[in-house]
Amino acid sequence: MNTMQTVLNIAELSEMDLPHIRYDISGQLVIFNTEFIADYADVKSEAITQPSTQLRTLNAWEQAHLDYVFYWLNIYEPRENTSDLKEVEGYLEAFYHLCELSLWKEAYQVVCITIDGDSIHEKLGSWGYYIQQIEIYEKLLNKLDSSVDCICLYGLGSAFYFLGQRQKSFKCHKAQLRIARKTQNHEYECLAWKGLGLNYHYYDKNKAIRCHSKQLTCAELHLISTQKLSAILELSHVHGCWWTNVKLSLYYSQLAFDLAKKMGDKKIKFMATKELLSTWLFSREYRKIKNFLVNHEAEFLKDLQDLSLQEQVLGYELIGRSFVLINDHEKFIYFFHQCLTIWQRIKHQISHRNTLQKYDCPTEHQILHNLGTVYCLKLKNPQAAVQYLEQAYEVGKKGNNFFMTATTLSVLAHCYSMLGKIPIAQERGQAALALAEEINSPILCCYAMTGLASVAWHQGHYLRSVRLILQGLWGAQAWQTTNVQLIIKTVLGLIADKLPW
Numbered sequence: 282m283n284t285m286q287t288v289l290n291i292a293e294l295s296e297m298d299l300p301h302i303r304y305d306i307s308g309q310l311v312i313f314n315t316e317f318i319a320d321y322a323d324v325k326s327e328a329i330t331q332p333s334t335q336l337r338t339l340n341a342w343e344q345a346h347l348d349y350v351f352y353w354l355n356i357y358e359p360r361e362n363t364s365d366l367k368e369v370e371g372y373l374e375a376f377y378h379l380c381e382l383s384l385w386k387e388a389y390q391v392v393c394i395t396i397d398g399d400s401i402h403e404k405l406g407s408w409g410y411y412i413q414q415i416e417i418y419e420k421l422l423n424k425l426d427s428s429v430d431c432i433c434l435y436g437l438g439s440a441f442y443f444l445g446q447r448q449k450s451f452k453c454h455k456a457q458l459r460i461a462r463k464t465q466n467h468e469y470e471c472l473a474w475k476g477l478g479l480n481y482h483y484y485d486k487n488k489a490i491r492c493h494s495k496q497l498t499c500a501e502l503h504l505i506s507t508q509k510l511s512a513i514l515e516l517s518h519v520h521g522c523w524w525t526n527v528k529l530s531l532y533y534s535q536l537a538f539d540l541a542k543k544m545g546d547k548k549i550k551f552m553a554t555k556e557l558l559s560t561w562l563f564s565r566e567y568r569k570i571k572n573f574l575v576n577h578e579a580e581f582l583k584d585l586q587d588l589s590l591q592e593q594v595l596g597y598e599l600i601g602r603s604f605v606l607i608n609d610h611e612k613f614i615y616f617f618h619q620c621l622t623i624w625q626r627i628k629h630q631i632s633h634r635n636t637l638q639k640y641d642c643p644t645e646h647q648i649l650h651n652l653g654t655v656y657c658l659k660l661k662n663p664q665a666a667v668q669y670l671e672q673a674y675e676v677g678k679k680g681n682n683f684f685m686t687a688t689t690l691s692v693l694a695h696c697y698s699m700l701g702k703i704p705i706a707q708e709r710g711q712a713a714l715a716l717a718e719e720i721n722s723p724i725l726c727c728y729a730m731t732g733l734a735s736v737a738w739h740q741g742h743y744l745r746s747v748r749l750i751l752q753g754l755w756g757a758q759a760w761q762t763t764n765v766q767l768i769i770k771t772v773l774g775l776i777a778d779k780l781p782w
Contacts, residue, residue, distance in 0.1 A: 302347060310384070329775040340375050346378045354376070354391075365408045365628070369401050373413065392417055400434060409627035411440040427460050431469040434460070438476045443591055443644075468490045470509035473501045478515055482522070483684050489519045507539075513537040514556045521563035534560040551584045557728035559599055562606060590627050592646055594620050598651070605655055612653060620648045626745060649673035650689050653696075663696040670696060687716035687725045694732030698739040707735045 353375040359367050363486055372391050379388035392402040399407065405414045418433040418440075438453035455475035461470040478492030497512035499505075517533035520526045534557045541553035542641035554577075561569045573581075578600070585596040601616035624645050653670035656662045670693045677686035697706035710733040717725030736748035 288383075295653060295709070344380060346381045349378045350375045350382075365404075366413070368412060369396065369404070372401055373417075373452040376417065380420050384730075385421065389421055389425060389429060406436070406591075408444075409590045409630040411444055411630075427464045428466060429471075431457055431461050431464075431466055435469060435472050435476065438473075442479060444475065447480050451477065454480070458500045467499060467503040468505055468508065471496050471505055474499065474509055475508070475515060478519070481649065482519060486519055493519065502743065506544060507549070509551070510537055510544070511541050513540070514552065517556055517560055521560050527564045528562075530560050531564060533747070547584065551581075551588070554581065555596060555599060558603060562599070562602055567606060571607050574600075574603060574607070590623055592643070594623050594627070594648070597623070599649060602651065605659065608659075610655065610660060614652075617648060617652050624648060644688070646673050646676040646685050649676065650685060650692070653689070654692050655693055657696050666696045667693065667700070683716050683720050684722065684725065687713045687720075687722075688728055690716070691725075691728035691732035692731075695735040698732075700737040701739070703736060703740060706739075707733070710736055 304313060326404050352422055353371040357374075367578050372394060376388050376391045379385075379391065390415060395401075396404050397454070402414060402417050404413075405417070414436060420437045422430060422433045423435075424743040425576065434453045434457035437459065438450045441447075441450035441453065454473050457469060458473035460466070461473055473495035474492045478489045478496065481489035481492060489721045495514040496508060497516065500508035500512055517530050517537060534553075538550075538553040538557045544550075558570070558573060559613035561573070569680040581596075581600065585593055588596065595614045597619045600612045601620065604610070604612040604616065628645070649669045650673040653666040653668075653673060656669065657666035662667075668770045670689055673689045674686065674693065677689055690709045694706045694710035694713060697703075697709060710729060713729035714726065717729045730749045730752060734746040737743075737749060738746035
């Protein structure tokens, strides 16, 4: 045992020993208690030989914080069946008191204690407690060494990303990349490229591809298999969601799945399976999706329970969309309501200390938008669709995801047209077109013009409506996408209704 007792070893002491803790000349905590030291005669320590004049007694404020650390680490017991946050409350409280004492190393060690295989600071993110995560990382940043700074910056970047704060997330990952390269921390260099790529996903496909390609190159060069797989998964997703190269997306997703099977990690295999299913959705592989749902739905849902809340939401959303493609709308609605239930739990945890208004929630926007779109275009129930879409629009207005907001406005224009509310339909359509032109997106212009075409159609201006639709579709040149095909199907349905035969 080391007589240079840090507070993390305080469990080996009794409450009677707490008053004998001192600061030495270097600012370290030591025990200055002759009786205590005598019990450990086999240990040699420079601290024992120091004259008492070189030790400083803790003042009342410092002693109080130290007493609290002892209490939270050794005496506090959470109640049974309490919340996840209450389970780790003792550690978090000890962490904050250690920070007050500027014992940064010990504070970091507390939040690195593992629970179910993950450290406390990582577990908080899995449970959706992003605010607490941010507080921990901001306190530890620039307090220890470069490796801890990389961990903190990556954690901050990820938390801000999930909260929709893309500029803050980008800034953190940029700083992380700089430190990781300087210190040759190759794993966190890969993670920095990943974080930067994720922030580009819906804004600049070329930069997103470039970032994930650099992640892949770094991972292959330094033989980091998990980051190689991560990079391949992200490249598959970018190529698929931007419809740039569906064949390449399928190639990457299949490659990732094969690599994951060889690695033998259950969680990694699940993530690769999820991406493969997502790619089949982009490429509209009906038969493969149907076979997957028949043979692997139960296994997929079971494995989903082992993931973080955010990943559970995305998993349910993915399988819900899969059921839309095979026209099982009942299961789609069920799984999307599962998404909303879990998201409400996340939202409750984000709102701790009334901080929710500082963040937008892109995941919530996507769920509400997809629910509204299916009710409108698939189930022909514009009244129900409007309720979800207006909620999605309200969430979108708080953030800066112009792509999703413009898409929601376009569908709202169609819904209000079907309900005969032409003025508000016109307003929503024009707002969608303005956003689309602002970010120069042909796909969004297509969506907005079809929304305005619906307005014209329901006013009886049939030729103008068809012209607007054709103009939008021609500019978008994305005939293979699910949304565009839904638009075409909807337009053909409207035309069929007007034909006498």
